[in-house]
Amino acid sequence: MNCQPPSQAPCLLACKENAIEILGGAITINSDNCTRCRDCVEVCPLDVIKI
Known part of the structure; x- marks a missing residue:
């Protein structure tokens, strides 16, 4: 949620x-x-995604 702009978030692109x-x-x-x-x-980069 902290990536700005969200459309360029590394997770979204990956x-x-x-x-x-x-x-x-x-x-x-x-x-x-x-x-x-x-x-x-x-x-x-924020280590916030947990699966």
């Missing part, structure tokens, strides 16, 4: 499954699309 979305300005993970590959976890 997700091959389009499971990371921006809703109301917040970055969220769509669990229906997430395959738990952990690519987003590896690139998150």
Whole structure:
């Protein structure tokens, strides 16, 4: 949620499954699309994504 601008968040760009979305300005993970590959976890500079 702290990446600015959200559209350039490393997790959003790294997700091959389009499971990371921006809703109301917040970055969220769509669990229906997430395959738990952990690519987003590896690139998150804030270490806030837990799978």
